[in-house]
Amino acid sequence: MSFLGNAAIILAFLVAIYTIASALMDSRKNKYGFPTNARFGVFAVAGLVTLAVAVLLISLLTHNFSLKYVADYSSRGTPFLYLVTGLWAGNPGSLLFWGWIISLSGAVLLWRSDKNNKELMPDALSVVMFTVILFLVLLFIDSPFKGLSPVPADGIGLKPVLQNIGMVFHPPLLLAGYALFTVPFALAISALFNRKIDDVWVTTAKRWAIAAFLLLGLGNVLGMWWAYAELGWGGYWAWDPVENAGLMPWLLVTAFLHSGMMYLRRGMFKTWTFILALTAFWLTIFGAFLTRSDVKGSVHTFGQTPMTPVFIVFLAITLVGSVWLLLDRRKFIKSAIGDDSLVSGTGTFVAVSLLLAISTVFIFIGTTLPVFTNIIPAKSYFNIVNLPLFLLIIALAGVCVLVGWKVPELKQLGKKLLLPLAVGILVVIALVVGGVNRWYAVVPFFILAAVLVATFVKWSADVAARMRGKKENFAVAFGRLFMASRSRYGGYIIHIAIVVLALGIVGSSAYKTQVEKTLNVGDTITLNGYTLKYNGFDSSSAPQNDGSVWLTVVANMDITYNGKAIGSIHPSQVLGFTYSGQTITNMSLVSNKVAIRSNLARDFYVIFEDFDGTTNQGLVMVIVNPLVEWIWIGGVLLLIGGVVSFSAATRNLTTDDK
């Protein structure tokens, strides 16, 4: 298996080089037809990398411990689902998966879009192949097909914290999202290089960007959910380098989508659209580098690897190449100069993409600061900087739906804003009366309420206009309008999803309360109406395959809410002990299971942090997290809106895009 996997990688590497040569040289000879040899090459590379993935997957499923990777990330006792997730559990596996999706993207691009993008194809696919080569070279350095001798009887197994349903989907979604954005980048480079600064490349790039947006968005939300439910520190976002590496490309892909719509509809801000496409891709690779090299201060890394120079070379080539192309081709980029008003659709779109870019710059500075200095920025830095930016972005989403594309009728706008603002003010009054008076909660809630109402006002106005115009009843008008303008209403659903997500984030960050206490058996903690009674713990130990002993400690607690019993909870810890004779040589935490009681208003979150075996005391952290569930609901809405938008973007454009 080791031989087959390595052979597939090496062959894919050679074919990819050949494909670039053939695409670049032969296509010049026969005037922009995509050469047959290169066509074969693109599909062959996709096939070979697929073979490598299949080899690794089969090895995982059949417990082939002659591969070091399989022995490291699975064991005979690993459940089937987590054998599959072993594919991306480790560094080499995740790189293989990423490279695989890029190689498939190249094949799909050639298969689906060759007709409309004939002139762009050779250079675009060369860029895709070049990126595939980066990943293949990284796989040479850290191969998932490294052999292991002697072959162990059983593997080490997947870490318990990774055996969570969130971990099944979070990494592949993010990795696939990063990978898919290779295509918009490749098309942008090819369009610049060939001086084809028209609508063709953006139209194709947009579909890929929507898919990348959806995958990255879901990947990030699932990562938050996993961190919240499994990591057991009571939060879901820590502004950690790996999280930021997932967030930054998502923000810029969002910016690209908005800027790209202006490019297509109004022919404006073309250079800006190019910059966003190039930077978003660069950040996906930079994120891979950041998290896979031993960047000082990053607590999130795979450990030191010799991959650093390879990443630096690739990042330097793409950076210098992108900047050079932008500067050299600038006279070919002719943006229209509209008479658009600042408060028009155009104005809000450019503002949104600019604000997203500014937020990305700040996150980038905060993330890379520990690389160059001894300072790790406080989380408050990221929060202070991003709170106003994100609120402004969300507010603009509300203004945007109400204004005309070019020039708004200001009087009309005033009228249209009346209802959203009125509802927003009512919400503020209700909140303040109800005791919610922190400005950093009240201001966001005002904006969220107004934007939500604005979106529904616009949507129902659209439906009402159709009901009048076509004499249809509400359901028919709504359904037909929705189907006819899926790209618009998919966008609206995404906006609503972001508002709902923000509702959860604001509630849980502004009004999170927590208490940490050492409890004797029988002691209680009271917080926000909840009372927790600690009844001690049960422990049991079990020997493991590797000679260590796992001690499982399960706490027994009863909780009441406003005096009413709502049941028992059992947060737990598993500790691993290694012995040499009778002496303990190592002790470490294996897993920490939190207990969560959720409803739409709040989560009651209990961490059994530590225990004292002699006194039976427990160290317990109790957190009340308001509105957290709305974050996950927002994630589901994001999925729905993203799928609707994507379904609209993949059919023939022209219908509702122009």
Add this chain to the structure above:
Amino acid sequence: MFKHKKFIIGGVIVVLAALVLGYVGFMGVGTYYYNVGEFIAKESTLSGKTVRVSGIVDSAVPPVKDGFTYRFTLLDINDANVKLEVVYNGPTPPDTFKVGQQAVVEGKFNPADGVFDGTGIIVKCASKQPAAK
């Protein structure tokens, strides 16, 4: 690119506002981060300040759990002879905390007993570590 004057002015205002924002955000900067060696060299100036110190958990002296207190030794990542004794009070160290592996401890140096009082051990994202040896 931004040939439209209104958009240029609007953009400049937004960027300036953002710069102010960034400045305000940075006022509350962050924590200083040192290797064991760097920290010991600056010990006198840093005692009493909250810092993060990174090192390898010494396998010669396995961590001891005594009630809710943990004692262990951190070795400098480059020079195993440079050591820092740590007394840590708090939740069980995260699953990434293992002898022979890198750990980042947050806390203050206590010059009275020459021991680093740890208040937190930084959680590493479990998905992103090398496989256990």
